[in-house]
Amino acid sequence: MLKRLLLASCVLLASPAIADPVQQTKGKFVDKFRQLEGEEWPTPTDYRNAAGEPGYRYWQQKVDYKIKASLNEAARSITGAETVTYTNNSPDTLRYVWLLLDQNGYKRNSISELTATTSGKDVSVGAVRRAKRMQEWEGGFNDLTVTGADGQPLKFTVNDTLMRIDLAQPLKSGETLTFNIGWSFPIAEAKVVGGRSGYECFTKPGEDGNCIFLGAQWFPRLAVYSDYEGWHNKAFIGSGEFTLEFGDYDVELTVPADHIISATGELTNASEVLTAAQAKRFNDAKTAAAPIYVVTPDEAAAAEKSKAAGTKTWKFRAQNVRDFAFGSSRKFIWDAQGVKNGDPAHPVVMAMSFFPKEARPLWDAYSTKSIAHTLNVYGKFAFAYPYPTAQSVNGPVGGMEYPMITFNGPRPVKDKKTGELTYTERAKYGLIGVVIHEIGHIWFPMTVNSDERQWTWLDEGINSFIQFQAEKEWDKDFPSRRGEPKSMIEYMLSENQVPIMTNSESIPQFGNNSYGKPAAALTILRETVLGREKFDFAFKEYSRRWQFKRPTPYDFFRTMEEASGTDLDWFWRGWFYSTDHVDIELADIKKARLNTRDPVVEKAWDKLQDDKQPDSLTAGRNTGKTVVETDPVTKDYYDLDDKWEPTAKDKKKYADLMKDADPELKEALAVKDSFYNFTFRNKGGLVMPVILKMDFTDGTSETVRIPAEVWRYNPQQVTWQYVTAKTLKQAEIDPNWETADVDPSNNAFPRKIDDVRANVTDAEELPNRMKDDDVVVTPDSTKTQPKKVEKK
Incomplete structure (x- = not known):
C-alpha cells in the first residue's frame, strides 16, 4: 500500500541574515510568510475595504466633454475648443482643479526633454534625426484660454505637463462645474520625434505623398482626484502613462473632405460623411460572417490620387469612457465585422480596422479577425466587452490603446525581386499579438481603470498575461514573447532588476519588469499555485468589482486572496516586492528503512552494508601473505564469518520485546x-x-x-x-x-548529463597547449594570458 x-x-544553514522589518535580536530566521497587511499595504477604509472591493462609501469624479476641433493638414496642427462639465462626487470641497497637458512633454524645457539620458558614445541615426528636429520644431499646447460658464476668464497656471485652474467659487461636494478651454498645438512627426501619437507622411520616391494622423493626448484632460491620493499631479515624463476620469464625450472633428476617421465612440452622422454605398456596407458588416470592406482599397486609392477640396465634420459620441482618440487619413481602407457579445447593452460589437495600402495584405487577413478573437477570450476571462466598437488603426505608432480604438504598427515589406508587398511569419504573429494586446487594454485599464502613471504593471502585466492566454488559444505554437515563466529567467538574474512595485518612471528594463515578469507571475499563480478554477474565479471577481472603477494593486492582491480563499502574501512579497529569483536545488535524497529490531533481519542488513564497502586498494594490490593468513593463532572470533549471526541473548531480548510490545509499535516495526x-x-x-x-x-x-x-x-x-x-x-x-x-x-x-552542441570552428586550435607567440604579459600582472584568436 x-x-x-x-x-x-x-x-538551519550558516548564511548571512536577511534584512527584516520585524524586530528580532538573535538568529537568522526570515519570515517569508509574514503578512503584508499593516506593513506595505494601506489600511482599509470605507472607500475600499479589506476584502479588496469598493467600500460602501466609494466615490469617483465624473467629467464630460464637448469638443470641436479642426485638423490643418498642411500646417500639421490641431486647433480646438472644449466645454468641460466636472461633477464633484468626492466628500471634499475643491478650490482648484488640475488638468493634464501631455503635449507639453514635447517642449524643449519640459521635464521629459531635459531629463532624457543617453548611454555610450555611439549615436543612432534616429537619435540624430530627433536631435536636429527638436532644434527646429517645438511641440506643446499653445493659445491656451480658460473661461467660466459665464464667459469670464479663469486664472490658470501651467506647471510642465499640468495646468491648475483656480475656481471663482469653491466647488462643494455634489456640485457641478462648467468651464471652457481653447487651445492649439503642432502635431509631432511620430517616426522622428517619437511618442504615442502624431503624423506619418509617405513622401519617399514612388510614394503617394499623403499622410496618416493619429490624435491622442490631444486636448487638455482633467487629472484624477481620488480617495487614496487626492489630486494626481505627477508630471508626464514618458514611461508612466495615464489615469483619467470617466465621462461622456460629444466630439466634432473637422478634417479634409476626403479623409476617413476612426475614433472613440460611435459615428452619429454617417449619412453626411459616408457615401450611400459605404453606409450600406457598414450595415451589412454587422451580420457578416467575415470582415467586409466599408471603404474599399479602390476607393482609398482614388482618394490618394486626387485630393478633394474643402472639409467635412465627423461627429462621434462616447459614453462612460476615460479618454478619446482618433485616426484620420485619405489613405484609409476600412473593413468591419459584427461580433456577438455577451453584454446586453452591446449584443454586437463592431470590430473594425483602418489601414493604408502599405499594410496590405497583412491587415486584410488578420487585423479585424484578431479583434474578434480578443473580444471572445477577454470576455471569458474578465467580462463582456462594454462598448459598441473595437478598432485597430495602422499608422506610425507601434502599439497604443485608448477607449474603443488602438494604434498598431506592423506592416508587410516589399519583396526585393518582385516589388510586391509580402509579410514574414514574424510580421504576421507580430500583428496578431499587438492587436490582441492593445484591444485587451480596453479592459485593462480603459475599463478597470488602474493608475498607469503609478503602477504600470497593474495594466500592462495583467494585460500581457491574458494576451498570452489569447495567443495560445489562437495557435498552440504561437511564439509568445511574454507569459511563459521560463522567459523571465534571464531578467530575474539581472542586476538591473527592480521590484515590480516600482514607480513607472524608475524602471530600467521597462518591458521585462512591467510586462514580462508580472505576466509570468500570474501564469504561475494560475497554473501552479492556485490552479485554474480558483484563479479564474478570483480574477473574474476582481474584474467585475472594479469595472468602471479605479483599483490599486492592494485591491487586486486582496481580491485574489479573498476570492480564492488562499493566503498569498508570500507570493506577492516574493514576486512583486523583491528581486529574489527562483532557484530551488534538489540537493540530496536519503533512503531510510525502519529498524525492525529483529536481530536476524538487522544483522543480515548490517552484513549487506558491510559487503557494499569497497576493499582497501592497498591491501588488494599487496601480493604477499598476511599475518592472519600465515599464523592461524592470531585469528579469533572477531574475524569469524558468524559474527553476523545473532546471539541467543539477542534473540531472547527481541522475543521479550515483541511479547510485551504495544500493538502500534508492532505495526510500525512491521512496515x-x-x-x-x-x-x-x-x-x-x-x-x-x-x-x-x-x-x-x-x-x-x-x-x-x-x-x-x-x-x-x-x-x-x-x-x-x-x-x-x-x-x-x-x-x-x-x-x-x-x-x-x-x-x-x-x-x-542523481544529476542528469545535459546534451549540448559544440560548434566546429575553422580556426586552427592547439588544445591543451599554447605556442610561444600566443602568450602575452600584461603590464599590471605577472600572469600569462592567451591572445584572442581573430577569425581569418
Missing part, C-alpha cells in the same frame, strides 16, 4: 516501506511550491505538488519525506519548467 507522509523538517528524505535548498531566495516528479524502478512515475508553505520554518533549506513500497530510481523538481527556476541543472538527483 502506498503511503505518503507530508512531513517537513528544517535544517517494509522505504522512507525517502528529500533535501530542498532555496538558492534564489524566492519561496515557491516544489513540484517533485519521482520515477520508480517499476516504470511508474508520480508527481507531488508540495505547497510553498513547506518553507515556512526555514526559507533556505528543508527536508521533506515521502514513504513508499516502491524503489526510487530518480527524482526531479519542476520537470516542466513552470516556476521560472533559473538553474534546471540542479533540479534532478
Whole structure:
C-alpha cells in the first residue's frame, strides 16, 4: 500500500541574515510568510475595504466633454475648443482643479526633454534625426484660454505637463462645474520625434505623398482626484502613462473632405460623411460572417490620387469612457465585422480596422479577425466587452490603446525581386499579438481603470498575461514573447532588476519588469499555485468589482486572496516586492528503512552494508601473505564469518520485546516501506511550491505538488519525506519548467548529463597547449594570458 507522509523538517544553514522589518535580536530566521497587511499595504477604509472591493462609501469624479476641433493638414496642427462639465462626487470641497497637458512633454524645457539620458558614445541615426528636429520644431499646447460658464476668464497656471485652474467659487461636494478651454498645438512627426501619437507622411520616391494622423493626448484632460491620493499631479515624463476620469464625450472633428476617421465612440452622422454605398456596407458588416470592406482599397486609392477640396465634420459620441482618440487619413481602407457579445447593452460589437495600402495584405487577413478573437477570450476571462466598437488603426505608432480604438504598427515589406508587398511569419504573429494586446487594454485599464502613471504593471502585466492566454488559444505554437515563466529567467538574474512595485518612471528594463515578469507571475499563480478554477474565479471577481472603477494593486492582491480563499502574501512579497529569483536545488535524497529490531533481519542488513564497502586498494594490490593468513593463532572470533549471526541473548531480548510490545509499535516495526528524505535548498531566495516528479524502478512515475508553505520554518533549506513500497530510481523538481527556476541543472538527483552542441570552428586550435607567440604579459600582472584568436 502506498503511503505518503507530508512531513517537513528544517535544517538551519550558516548564511548571512536577511534584512527584516520585524524586530528580532538573535538568529537568522526570515519570515517569508509574514503578512503584508499593516506593513506595505494601506489600511482599509470605507472607500475600499479589506476584502479588496469598493467600500460602501466609494466615490469617483465624473467629467464630460464637448469638443470641436479642426485638423490643418498642411500646417500639421490641431486647433480646438472644449466645454468641460466636472461633477464633484468626492466628500471634499475643491478650490482648484488640475488638468493634464501631455503635449507639453514635447517642449524643449519640459521635464521629459531635459531629463532624457543617453548611454555610450555611439549615436543612432534616429537619435540624430530627433536631435536636429527638436532644434527646429517645438511641440506643446499653445493659445491656451480658460473661461467660466459665464464667459469670464479663469486664472490658470501651467506647471510642465499640468495646468491648475483656480475656481471663482469653491466647488462643494455634489456640485457641478462648467468651464471652457481653447487651445492649439503642432502635431509631432511620430517616426522622428517619437511618442504615442502624431503624423506619418509617405513622401519617399514612388510614394503617394499623403499622410496618416493619429490624435491622442490631444486636448487638455482633467487629472484624477481620488480617495487614496487626492489630486494626481505627477508630471508626464514618458514611461508612466495615464489615469483619467470617466465621462461622456460629444466630439466634432473637422478634417479634409476626403479623409476617413476612426475614433472613440460611435459615428452619429454617417449619412453626411459616408457615401450611400459605404453606409450600406457598414450595415451589412454587422451580420457578416467575415470582415467586409466599408471603404474599399479602390476607393482609398482614388482618394490618394486626387485630393478633394474643402472639409467635412465627423461627429462621434462616447459614453462612460476615460479618454478619446482618433485616426484620420485619405489613405484609409476600412473593413468591419459584427461580433456577438455577451453584454446586453452591446449584443454586437463592431470590430473594425483602418489601414493604408502599405499594410496590405497583412491587415486584410488578420487585423479585424484578431479583434474578434480578443473580444471572445477577454470576455471569458474578465467580462463582456462594454462598448459598441473595437478598432485597430495602422499608422506610425507601434502599439497604443485608448477607449474603443488602438494604434498598431506592423506592416508587410516589399519583396526585393518582385516589388510586391509580402509579410514574414514574424510580421504576421507580430500583428496578431499587438492587436490582441492593445484591444485587451480596453479592459485593462480603459475599463478597470488602474493608475498607469503609478503602477504600470497593474495594466500592462495583467494585460500581457491574458494576451498570452489569447495567443495560445489562437495557435498552440504561437511564439509568445511574454507569459511563459521560463522567459523571465534571464531578467530575474539581472542586476538591473527592480521590484515590480516600482514607480513607472524608475524602471530600467521597462518591458521585462512591467510586462514580462508580472505576466509570468500570474501564469504561475494560475497554473501552479492556485490552479485554474480558483484563479479564474478570483480574477473574474476582481474584474467585475472594479469595472468602471479605479483599483490599486492592494485591491487586486486582496481580491485574489479573498476570492480564492488562499493566503498569498508570500507570493506577492516574493514576486512583486523583491528581486529574489527562483532557484530551488534538489540537493540530496536519503533512503531510510525502519529498524525492525529483529536481530536476524538487522544483522543480515548490517552484513549487506558491510559487503557494499569497497576493499582497501592497498591491501588488494599487496601480493604477499598476511599475518592472519600465515599464523592461524592470531585469528579469533572477531574475524569469524558468524559474527553476523545473532546471539541467543539477542534473540531472547527481541522475543521479550515483541511479547510485551504495544500493538502500534508492532505495526510500525512491521512496515517494509522505504522512507525517502528529500533535501530542498532555496538558492534564489524566492519561496515557491516544489513540484517533485519521482520515477520508480517499476516504470511508474508520480508527481507531488508540495505547497510553498513547506518553507515556512526555514526559507533556505528543508527536508521533506515521502514513504513508499516502491524503489526510487530518480527524482526531479519542476520537470516542466513552470516556476521560472533559473538553474534546471540542479533540479534532478542523481544529476542528469545535459546534451549540448559544440560548434566546429575553422580556426586552427592547439588544445591543451599554447605556442610561444600566443602568450602575452600584461603590464599590471605577472600572469600569462592567451591572445584572442581573430577569425581569418
